[in-house]
Amino acid sequence: MKALFYYFIFPGFLFSVVIGLLACWVDRKVTARLQWRVGPPWYQNFVDIIKLLGKEIIFPEGAKITFLLAPFLGVLSLGLVSTILGLNIIYPGQGFLGDLIVVLYLMTIPAIAMIIGASASANPLASVGASREMKLVLAYELPFLLSVITIILRSGGSIQLGNILAHQVSFGSNIISFSGAIAFIVAILCIQAKLGFAPFDISEAEQEIMAGTLIEYSGLPLAIFKLIKALLLYTLPIFLITLFWAKDLSPLFLIGKFIAILVIIILIKNTNPRVRIDQAVRFFWGKLTLVALIGLILAILGL
Amino acid sequence: MSHKVVVPIGPYHPLQEEPEYFRLYVEGEKVVDIDIVIGYLHRGIEKLSESKHFDQVAFLVERICGICSNSHPIAYCQAMEDLAGIQVPEKALYIRTIIAELERIHSHLLWLGLAGHFIGYNTVWMWAWKYREPVLDMFEMISGNRNHYAMMKIGGVRRDILDEDIPALKKTLDDLVPIVAMFKGAVMDDPVIQSRLKGVGILTKQQAIDWCVVGPTARASGLNMDLRRDDPYAAYDMVNWKVIVQEEGDIFAKTVVRILELGESISIIRQCLDKMPKGEFDANVKQIPAGVGIGRIEAPRGECFHYVKSDGTNRPIRHKIRAPSYMNVASNKVGAVGGTISDAAITLAAVDPCYCCTERTAVIEKSSDRKILNGFDLIKLSQDKTEALKERMGHGTIK
Numbered sequence: 001m002k003a004l005f006y007y008f009i010f011p012g013f014l015f016s017v018v019i020g021l022l023a024c025w026v027d028r029k030v031t032a033r034l035q036w037r038v039g040p041p042w043y044q045n046f047v048d049i050i051k052l053l054g055k056e057i058i059f060p061e062g063a064k065i066t067f068l069l070a071p072f073l074g075v076l077s078l079g080l081v082s083t084i085l086g087l088n089i090i091y092p093g094q095g096f097l098g099d100l101i102v103v104l105y106l107m108t109i110p111a112i113a114m115i116i117g118a119s120a121s122a123n124p125l126a127s128v129g130a131s132r133e134m135k136l137v138l139a140y141e142l143p144f145l146l147s148v149i150t151i152i153l154r155s156g157g158s159i160q161l162g163n164i165l166a167h168q169v170s171f172g173s174n175i176i177s178f179s180g181a182i183a184f185i186v187a188i189l190c191i192q193a194k195l196g197f198a199p200f201d202i203s204e205a206e207q208e209i210m211a212g213t214l215i216e217y218s219g220l221p222l223a224i225f226k227l228i229k230a231l232l233l234y235t236l237p238i239f240l241i242t243l244f245w246a247k248d249l250s251p252l253f254l255i256g257k258f259i260a261i262l263v264i265i266i267l268i269k270n271t272n273p274r275v276r277i278d279q280a281v282r283f284f285w286g287k288l289t290l291v292a293l294i295g296l297i298l299a300i301l302g303l
Numbered sequence: 304m305s306h307k308v309v310v311p312i313g314p315y316h317p318l319q320e321e322p323e324y325f326r327l328y329v330e331g332e333k334v335v336d337i338d339i340v341i342g343y344l345h346r347g348i349e350k351l352s353e354s355k356h357f358d359q360v361a362f363l364v365e366r367i368c369g370i371c372s373n374s375h376p377i378a379y380c381q382a383m384e385d386l387a388g389i390q391v392p393e394k395a396l397y398i399r400t401i402i403a404e405l406e407r408i409h410s411h412l413l414w415l416g417l418a419g420h421f422i423g424y425n426t427v428w429m430w431a432w433k434y435r436e437p438v439l440d441m442f443e444m445i446s447g448n449r450n451h452y453a454m455m456k457i458g459g460v461r462r463d464i465l466d467e468d469i470p471a472l473k474k475t476l477d478d479l480v481p482i483v484a485m486f487k488g489a490v491m492d493d494p495v496i497q498s499r500l501k502g503v504g505i506l507t508k509q510q511a512i513d514w515c516v517v518g519p520t521a522r523a524s525g526l527n528m529d530l531r532r533d534d535p536y537a538a539y540d541m542v543n544w545k546v547i548v549q550e551e552g553d554i555f556a557k558t559v560v561r562i563l564e565l566g567e568s569i570s571i572i573r574q575c576l577d578k579m580p581k582g583e584f585d586a587n588v589k590q591i592p593a594g595v596g597i598g599r600i601e602a603p604r605g606e607c608f609h610y611v612k613s614d615g616t617n618r619p620i621r622h623k624i625r626a627p628s629y630m631n632v633a634s635n636k637v638g639a640v641g642g643t644i645s646d647a648a649i650t651l652a653a654v655d656p657c658y659c660c661t662e663r664t665a666v667i668e669k670s671s672d673r674k675i676l677n678g679f680d681l682i683k684l685s686q687d688k689t690e691a692l693k694e695r696m697g698h699g700t701i702k
Contacts, residue, residue, distance in 0.1 A: 207648050210316065
């Protein structure tokens with residue numbers, strides 16, 4: 001019973017959806033103010049989701065059943081991620097060995113779900129979007145993992161989130177150190193791509209391939225994909241805070257840190273044009289991997 | 304060609320604000336061929352023109368394009384003046400120059416915003432369009448309209464620029480200078496924008512000549528041509544300015560040409576406001592003889608050409624129009640092929656194809672079928688708004 005409550009209500013699915021949709025509102029509002037617009041009211045994203053739930057589900061001719069299953073795959077895995085992260089923050093030391101690895105795997109699943117769904121939708125633009133998403137996943141996972149390994153090294157080789165938190169509580173946040181700061185910068189750029197935000201909103205590029213991966217989705221499945229975006233906007237900053245910035249996790253500090261990371265992400269999103277997929281791959285595998293490696297070496301040296 | 308994947312851009316697509324159809328044949332991300340289909344917007348303007356009398360045609364051709372809505376009337380009026388041998392008063396020439404350059408500013412800012420949007424940089428889009436508003440306000444102050452200014456008339460202009468309006472116009476222009484400088488920095492020095500636009504969609508000088516491109520598209524490919532200098536009309540030979548030419552021929556060069564032209568346009572308008580003589584602004588043309596005339600001008604997108612033939616009655620018997628986008632759109636065949644889909648999106652838009660927006664609205668109460676707002680109410684609303692605007696900017700009423 002308790003596990004079900006954790007997963008579905010708090011700190012799992014329902015809680016993180018609410019926070020995620022509010023984070024989406026922060027994104028829209030800050031973006032609007034940056035662009036001299038007014039922006040929507042705080043409940044806009046909730047209304048959008050409810051509206052989508054009432055719309056017809058169009059199943060394209062020639063599509064496979066995975067077209068409908070893919071979004072659920074993504075949202076369920078993210079529910080699990082938010083449960084694990086939330087429990088670790090509320091009850092440190094309650095995790096299990098290797099939960100960091102589980103979280104890393106589960107956080108890749110939404111992108112894979114998007115690739116599966118798009119490939120199953122029998123639309124040429126969606127397949128272009130899927131191929132872009134696939135290249136992007138391959139590109140950003142390398143530096144992202146390197147930055148996570150940096151943190152693992154700094155925390156004495158532990159792959160348990162609870163230990164990483166405990167290490168930071170006793171020795172100070174990882175972000176304060178050289179290697180931690182470098183890994184944080186790398187991770188936040190990778191997260192920009194994980195979220196599908198500019199400059200890496202390549203797989204959805206509405207001006208080029210008309211929402212790409214999402215082009216055939218409507219009604220409930222589209223709403224689920226919007227929820228996935230919202231959940232990502234909640235879980236990824238929380239994941240960053242857990243790994244890099246967890247010296248003090250009292251509620252007020254946690255909210256402040258969450259909003260700070262959110263605003264950084266939104267600012268990057270609004271001050272960059274979309275790059276091409278080849279430029280993105282070159283950036284992640286070239287410059288960013290190099291920077292991540294430098295961070296890793298610094299971590300080995302103990303800096 | 305049959306087994307290649309086709310990525311359609313159009314006829315209705317988020318990229319294009321107008322119905323145009325580009326069929327991209329792709330292999331993976333690479334564009335290997337492109338079909339350009341235009342003609343969705345054909346409205347038979349040339350034929351319509353033959354059923355209007357000469358004064359009405361000026362209003363008709365204004366409706367060809369919603370963005371360069373001054374270019375066609377000015378070219379038409381020059382064609383008529385060429386036909387009838389009319390001397391246009393000097394003040395009218397200056398007013399024509401001011402209107403044409405204001406239009407260039409708002410058109411280039413509009414393109415800059417759209418270009419930002421097309422490469423996924425929505426902040427540039429919103430900012431460019433925000434700063435385009437003062438230009439439209441200036442239009443409203445001068446003519447009472449934001450677009451479709453109805454300023455051109457055979458033998459002159461319809462409205463004077465009042466002396467008491469000039470300080471407010473100059474002030475708004477001065478406010479635009481730092482904005483242009485800001486865009487110059489934000490767009491031309493941004494490394495990510497450079498990586499997206501440099502070396503993309505290249506149209507070499509020879510290709511530009513072969514495809515007969517005009518306007519900023521040609522000037523970005525190193526073709527030093529500008530009708531304002533090469534065949535001076537209005538007051539362009541009475542003010543100092545220079546033609547902006549870039550050699551690279553890529554999208555970045557096209558952007559640079561347009562941004563730098565903003566500065567030149569502001570300088571031209573300032574000089575015109577200073578030098579504008581007093582006196583008549585209309586030659587009061589009563590009769591159009593039989594004959595033919597041509598008028599060509601440098602519209603924001605390139606050379607706009609009008610040919611009018613008259614048989615001595617009050618209507619043209621032939622009116623031929625060539626808009627600049629007609630030449631520029633075809634050059635996409637060179638620019639877009641060989642790039643990726645991402646590049647094609649911005650390449651197709653970089654020639655600044657123009658669209659029109661000439662719809663009317665009526666708000667109808669559903670229960671009683673009663674019109675709440677009809678055309679006259681809307682005109683009244685818009686006139687009230689203009690009065691409020693003029694009051695805010697600080698000067699007299701429209702005469």
